[in-house]
Amino acid sequence: MTTLPMVASQVADETLLDQICGGDDQAFNELVVKYHDAMIRVARAHVRSDALAEEAAQDAWLAILNGCRRFERRSSLKTWMFRIVINRARTHAAHEHRGDWLLELTEASADDVRFHPNGSWAVPPRSWTPEERLLAGEVRQRIDKAIANLPPMQQQVITLRDVCGWSGDEVCDLFAISGANQRILLHRARAKVRQSLEEFMCSEERSCTAM
Secondary structure, three states: OOOOOOOHHHHHHHHHHHHHHOOOHHHHHHHHHHHHHHHHHHHOOOOOOHHHHHHHHHHHHHHHHHHHHHOOOOOOHHHHHHHHHHHHHHHHHHHHOOOHHHHHHHOOOOOOOOEOOOOOEOOOOOOOOHHHHOOHHHHHHHHHHHHHOOOHHHHHHHHHHHHOOOOHHHHHHHHOOOHHHHHHHHHHHHHHHHHHHHHHHHHHHHHHHHO
């Protein structure tokens, strides 16, 4: 498993953890504010509803609070926490049986020529017109729906990379996958989301033309 170098955000997280272990409720609240939304997004890849994703995230926070003194720091705190929420979400799923990144995605071509091999943009997207920005709310809903329909691993990778801003190395560390596998998952997820957006935009254009 990859061992990532300590960065400022990781140091800050582990400082909060030390404070939490010392009984500092405010430090725990800061950590929740920082990561709760992202945890819900990741949990949603495994369960059938937003309510179950929220429940899995809450269970994870309880496990983090109760287990903070047992954290061995062999990975980043963020990686450790997200492994917990994934495990909690999988447990819930078993019981059930079963940004402005969104603007940038709409500008990518189907053959991915705008991306470098590491997933960064090779060609910056143009700015949207005011009329296009009026569609932003509907576009976001379309993207959320498209992501929700992805296979779990693709859903989690694109959520962490493009929604939560994780690096490729952090995603690889969390899921214990290779850089090449991470890039493939991200590429496939982005391609499917773009296809859904293209269909949506084409339908909007047809509707405008028909008016």
